[in-house]
Amino acid sequence: MTENNNNELNKEVKRRRTFAIISHPDAGKTTITEQLLLFGGAIREAGTVKAKKSGKFAKSDWMEIEKQRGISVTSSVMQFDYDDKRINILDTPGHEDFSEDTYRTLMAVDAAVMVVDSAKGIEEQTKKLFKVCRMRGIPIFTFMNKLDRDGREPLELIEELEEVLEIDAYPMNWPIGSGKTLLGLYDLYHNRIEAFRPEESNKGERFISLNSEGEIEGEHKIKKESLYKQVLEEALLLKEAGNEFSEEAIAAGKLTPVFFGSALNNFGVQTFLEIFLQFAPEPSSHETRGGEIVQPAEPTFSGFIFKIQANMDPRHRDRIAFLRICSGKFVKGMDVTLSRSGKKIRLSNSTQFMAESREIVTDAVAGDIVGLYDTGNFQIGDTIYEGNDKIEYQELPQFTPELFMKVEPKNVMKQKSFHKGINQLVQEGAIQLYKSYHTESYIIGAVGQLQFEVFEHRMRNEYNSEVIMSSIGNRIARWVKPEQLDENMGSSRNMLVRDRFDQPLFLFENRFAMRWFSDKYPEVELTSLL
């Protein structure tokens, strides 16, 4: 690669910003995503992403299960330009669509935006996703949404955020009123006021600057001036008494900048986006299994697969493997090597994801995500690289499943296809497999219900194996050291099983059962995956 090309690559990589939006369902993730896409000109009207979510635009040849649920591959990765930045937003499906892929998507981003419903505070799914972001040490930005509704006190929300998630918070702006009395935001970062409905006051001006004392500059006729003053004082106090703003702490995921706003009213979203882009990181470097650090602007192309979407079209077996590019530039038709097997593969059929349509990749560099049509070559966590110097990125973590099912073949004569299917799907990362200690019966584990449905569907369609699944329900999985195990410790309330690496674990019925166990066997150490 010539020096010119190298500079060009460096410039392109530096302008990438790749992040995920995490939230509990209904907090407003789709609404805010849509606003961001509107700013970037990627969509023309609000409702586009939502319509996709509800399946209105579903293409007829999508996998049946996807159609029913309205999961759209095209909204899995959304790309747009804003100012001089190229932004990739990765979707993290929630609710019934929650799966290990949701977690794995967080392995492919450089930052996360956490959307919180200001009436509800920190909810369960946010907590789970946050934990993964924390483990990665990526910067986390918080958007407290639905300020146009009567919510909880901002101070209470900040306190809860800090306590529940154990992260320091730094408010970038502070609400002036809330719900019906919402007047605007005191923007501490820019030292200005952002009016909620500027047309109703402030002579239509959205932003009112403040002087260094926090007083309104110039002549402004504003409603409820005393309330503004009170909030300014409150916010200044908070600034003095609260956490210090630190770019390093943000970059390390130790301090989360908090923005208030209302996605539905497009209030505070643009301010958020602009500040976010200022502090969100460029594509990060990645470490190989050998401990080498690969920089994103290195000219040799490499990347890893973090998600595989199976069977888009029931008539074909092809799947889409989602690749995070870690270094270099993707060129259509390029030859790469698959680290795991050493197999050479030509990447001729690849796709980039946009909000409106799937498009063929034209220019993708480190930080970007591309979809590779896959006929069964790839597994989750695979590395591919260009050239002769082998690169193999670290394994993706495994996540502790929470839902379990007993599974057996419907037709006992078809054991072979049953075992083949289950083993391949386990290897691919679609589902986790356990065996009960004594009876050797098969138990599959997942973090979301969708994984079971996909499993059943793929077993039938790809391996011609009908399965019978019976739920064991929600369980808390905890691993134990084999040397600390006595097989008599197992019972129906703490089922003893082994994982596919032959490691023993208990599936506890609930927290009480786990506590009871720990009280009875205090010497036994219980551990979980992420």
Ligand code: G4P
């Ligand atoms: P999600 O992707 O996180 O699941 O949430 P989504 O954006 O779909 O938003 C959930 C609901 O909350 C939607 O209402 C949406 O309109 C509403 N919402 C989002 N942001 C705000 C906000 O700032 N203020 C208020 N008041 N509501 C907000 P819905 O009735 O479920 O859907 P729809 O029928 O309005 O589309």
